[in-house]
Amino acid sequence: MKEKEKKIIEAGISLFAKKGYSSTSIQEIVDACGISKGAFYLYFKSKEALMLAVFKYQFQSIQERLDSLALDNLSPREIFIAQLEAQLAEIYKNKEFIIMQIREQAIPLNPEIEAFIRKMSQEIGSFYHSSLLAIYGEKAAKYVFDLNMILQGITHAYVKLMMFDKANVDLRKLSTYILNRMDDLVAGYIRSNEEPILTDDFVNQLSELYPEPNKEDVIRHINLAKDRIKHEDTIITLDVLAEEIMLDSPRIPVIQGMLGNIKNEPTLQSITAMIEKFFKLDTK
Known part of the structure; x- marks a missing residue:
């Protein structure tokens, strides 16, 4: 990203947070950057295009923070x-920017912005899904979609508490506390043997609403999965998959063979599904 483009995005974030999206003009953004409108339009064709770039910029910052963690x-x-x-x-x-999004319901969503918001939601759901399976294993697999939904709801509620009520919360303590509540839920599900609300078929229908993954999405998820995997053979399989996917002309039989090696690994279900969706593989 060019420095001027980054400057425009950061000015947009600041002004949108302070004034709201609808009340902020392009003129105010360029004045804050010390550039002309012509320079603005070299990078963004509209304010909506800038808004999409802001979403991508902030989501990337979260991804980079997660990727930089020392998890060995x-x-x-x-x-x-x-x-x-x-x-x-x-x-x-x-x-401040997120509060603006929540309060200002009138942000015009073009198809690109709507698709990217769905992608962010999908990424969060995939992160929780893989984490829950890695922590609880096969015993929670039947309930993993419901656990995921409840986990997102609990986390969202605490985020709103911190933002709107300005609650000062120790984030490490909160993260541990939330996971402890997942322990309680898993124990309760196993004890009751109740049928889940969110079945595989139900979730597969919902997945059709979300955008197709791209190559960068797939590679990133493979790399993140390697942090959770301890078996050397599985790590080698993931490395081979990543190398093959990065080729200009990936060999489908090789990919299918590698997917066969990890098909029984619960923690890699979401990655397997993502790769199958990306290459439009027949999973029947």
Whole structure:
């Protein structure tokens, strides 16, 4: 990203947070950057285009924070707590902008913005899904989609508490506390043997609403999964998959063979599904 483009995005974030999206003009943005409108339009064709860039910029900052964590030799439980704490810290850092989004319901959503918001939601759901399976294993697999939904709801409620009520919360303590509540839920599900609300078929129908993954999405998820995997053979399989996917002309039989090696690994279900969706593989 060019320095001037970054400057425009950061000015947009600041002004949108202070004044609201609708009340901020392009003229105010360029004045804050010390550039002309012509220079603005070299990078962004409209204010909506800038808004999309802001979403991408902030989401990338969360991804980079998670990717930079030192997770070697940590258990799946410790990894999730560290990642959730980092995610909450990044969200809180941008709280003024997020509050603006919540309060200002009139932000015009073009198809690109709507698709990217769905992608952000999908990324968060995938992160929780993989983490829950890594922590609880096969015993929670039946309930993982419901657990994911409840986990997102609890986290969202605490985020709103911190933002709107300005509650001062220790993020490491909160992350640990939230995971402890997942322990209680898993124990309760197993004890009751109740049928889940969110079945595989139900979730597969919902997944059709979300945008197709791109190559960068797939590679990033493979790299993140390697932090949770301890088996050398599985790590080698993931490395081979990543190398093959990065080729200009990936060999589908090789990819299918590698997917066969990890098909029984619960923690890699979401990655397997993502790769199958990306290459439009027949999973029947």
